[in-house]
Amino acid sequence: MPPTDESTEPGTGTDCEDTLDLRLSEELIALFAQGAGPGDETGEGAGEAGPGRFPPGTTDRTPNAGDTTSGSGDLLDRVGGWGPAKTPAGVLQLVPVRPGRDLALLHRWMNDPAVAEFWELAGPESVVEDHVLRQLDGDGRSVPCLGVLDGTPMSYWEIYRADLDPLARHYPARPHDTGIHLLVGGVADRGRGLGSTLLRAVADHVLDKRPSCARVVAEPDLRNTPSVSAFLSAGFRFSAEVDLPGKRAALMIRDRALRDLLQSRHP
Template sequence: MPPTDASAGTSTGSVPVHTGCPDPQAVAGAGHTAAFGDGEDTLDLRLPDEFVTRFAGGTADVETGGREAGQEHAGVAATRYGRREVCRTEVEEDLLDHITTWGTTTSRVGPFRLVPVRVEHDLQLVHGWMNDPAVTAFWQLGGHLNRTESHLRAQLDGDGRSVPCLGLLDGTPMSYWEIYRADLDPLARHYPARPHDTGIHLLVGSASDRGRGLGSALLRAVADLVLDCRPACARVVAEPDLRNTPSVSAFLSAGFRYAAELDLPGKRAALMIRDRVLRGLM
């Protein structure tokens, strides 16, 4: 299950803004594919014909992330936080259209880019953020380092339907994101999902970066980045806890619309949607 709430930050209120917090059962499990109370960790969905055709030749193993053994996963990093270049051995297709190639976008708070997490370099940073008491209350990933590591590796070692990322503002890592295929996630059981719906979760790492509008600015920038880089995606979705008013406000300020209330395991959520067809109006 996607996180219940992720600190996004708004200009009012002292409650950190979040996009979702993990179900306790999901912490050491499969991240966004954690069970929704029925013991399953994936959705029983019919894959699109083009997806089935893509793997019909047997050259890639869907269960191991859609790549042959020995291939680099979704590109390689040229530097720790600098420019990332796509490896020639990268698989040609990817459930999230190669986040490593999305590049830098311009937000109203500065140039911003998403960089997939590398556990060997980024674990301590993410773990520190997760142990902020204000964050732990929602994400439930505080405590021992292994807890955060398991959450990250479950996504990185999965089939690519969820990718944990660092958000770099002016080149500095300051936020944690999870970009995931909402239509392939257990969340799809709780709302009328459409093919290629893309979900986002956000955690603004430093308390000093919260409460001053950064969250809404970055949510808008990343939602638009998703729509620009994923042509098949018509909607970006999120499900913040209804109790977190600053979070819902941040999404509204970022061009999302309030679509429905959802009963999810562990929370009552607001379904927030940013539509491609309305992006110029909201």
């Protein structure tokens, strides 16, 4: 997100590869899907096509990791079926990526210099394709989505299990901690607070749709001050600085308990 507070959520290039290298057994996947998981429950945090105007071509060679029709063990409570979220900017829906439909759009966004600085996915279309397919071909711990606002795809999201991610090695992760990455694709949508609005809405959507999740986390690059500011404006708290592969990050956390407390005081 270099020039604005919402253009990108940093660095999922090498981190994502590391995440998908952590292989879980089928038994563990089933266990996590049922509500169990690793981590310290008392540890304090230190880190459809849906209603869119999509380009033609919707054939995929891979199953959709976030679709409601995907296989048995679902680590993220079927993101593709979460439905719309109302925001002050309009109605947002997270639509799991289909490479045949969405790749050209994602390729264009990733080659924007402001995005490429932190996502590191610029280059030929195959670079973005490989990044997306690693998630879609994985066990479902990370689901890439388009953010469709009032019918128009305008952002890219990755919803992932932070407690199953290498990030969990760097803070006291709790079972079902859910992470988010964001980039806002269009230049016209940046620099006007839209990122903060969408981050708040999606974090609340995660907490509403994933009752087992008590915290939403993010790890923007510390150099990306506008990004950190956007998370703070979206109701996340700064928890710690963490050294991750390729970057020093700000661990941002949005707590269910704190959100519910604030809502009860300000209905």
